[in-house]
Amino acid sequence: MFRFRERDFKEVKHYGGKSTAWPFGYETLEKYYDESEKLFSVHGLRGSDPTESPTSMEYPRPHLPFEPLTLELSSQLKSIGLNPFPLPMAIRLPQDDNKNASPVLLENFDGFPDPTDSKANGQTSCLNKALAYFNVTLITNAFVNRILTNVEGNLATGVEVVIEDEKVVFDAGLVFTACGAINSAALFLRSANEKHPNGLANSSGLVGKNLMLHHNGCLVAFTKKNNDCKFQKSFGLADFYNGATDSEYPLGEIQLMGRNDPDTILWMGSTLYPDKSYEELRASSIDFWLTAEDLPSTNNQVSLKEDGSIKVSYDRTNYTAYERLKDKLKETFVRLGEIDSDYKDVQWGGYDLDVSGVSHQNGTLKMGTDPSESVVNIHCQTHDIPNLFVCDASFFPSCGAFNPALTLIANSLRVGDYVVEHYKL
């Protein structure tokens, strides 16, 4: 759970062009980041990452302990001048508050639902608490088909929802969308009506445009070191976030990730080490996750096909940064090989996510102050329909290269404050 860096809110030059400045700076979100880290019980170590944004607040919880391999690797990286830092993790463990409680030992849940409720996610941190209120109802298996407006088209009046093949209309004084950047944009487009023929709140023509995904992918180092980590996702490296000695422009950040699943490890090993078993491959590999910034482009967009299904058109925008970031990780292991022979002659496997990997989707309902160049204003309220708000990452004008969840959570708290104050709720 990362805060975006101060520079992520500014226009920054990249290999692929420029990122768009946000209409407010980091300082506007700072107190909401503080609140979000508390709400999501983030474990971390303030001051360990030289690129981190300023705050006077410590992390609510100390960082998770490293295992022997990651501890050693982290200190070796420090010895060659890099700054590995404990990943800020949204986790709630029984042993956090009670040393005598049966501990939950973390394994590979980062990309999966967590039945132990140790992952501090939207459900455990917010939804369960909200459901305790008598006036909150959660309806599951309900598909929001359209947002409805009054005849004049200047107020949202409710939503049309499909529940068990039946259309049900819910009236509403305020409507918030948080379907994820692709589905929120699609919902706006599906909700076209007489006053909004090109999709709701689309007077700018930008609904669905500027889709960003981040350039994400995995690099797996096959080394001579024995990797017996149970929970490998422990540290990050942001030393190349703003560039490198041989890279003028920002590259991105690198994290250890949860272990790849057996099929993926076997697939990677099949060409490099066809005779090795899964267990051997797993023990000799270390898995990294890399993220580089994607830049807004109106060519990258969500639209609807004639049958109403969603079409995503996307071309990579700033891929040089990602390729250079991969090179940096490989170079780092060459340097590690000079101090530890187990890291000599590393073989690399991995994969790059493309448009099929939309885990960090954002940007399709751009925020800005000029209604002709953005869909929502600084309160994430659509310029065209003031009681229609957007509370997912679709408002991002640009997306930095850190994982987005904490930023969209912090922003939702900010929007919530505005709504409570503005509507005297």
Ligand SMILES: Cc1cc2nc3c(=O)[nH]c(=O)nc-3n(C[C@H](O)[C@H](O)[C@H](O)COP(=O)(O)OP(=O)(O)OC[C@H]3O[C@@H](n4cnc5c(N)ncnc54)[C@H](O)[C@@H]3O)c2cc1C
């Ligand atoms: C495998 C994976 C790992 C990730 N790891 C990290 C991480 O480590 N750190 C991080 O910061 N981010 C991470 N992310 C990204 C993070 O999960 C997202 O940024 C975040 O969940 C987005 O939150 P959201 O509420 O906007 O959207 P979502 O969490 O996608 O929720 C949107 C909800 O809306 C529902 N919905 C959509 N359309 C409709 C409709 N028409 N009607 C009704 N319901 C609808 C969907 O079913 C879904 O439940 C990860 C994502 C994935 C997929």
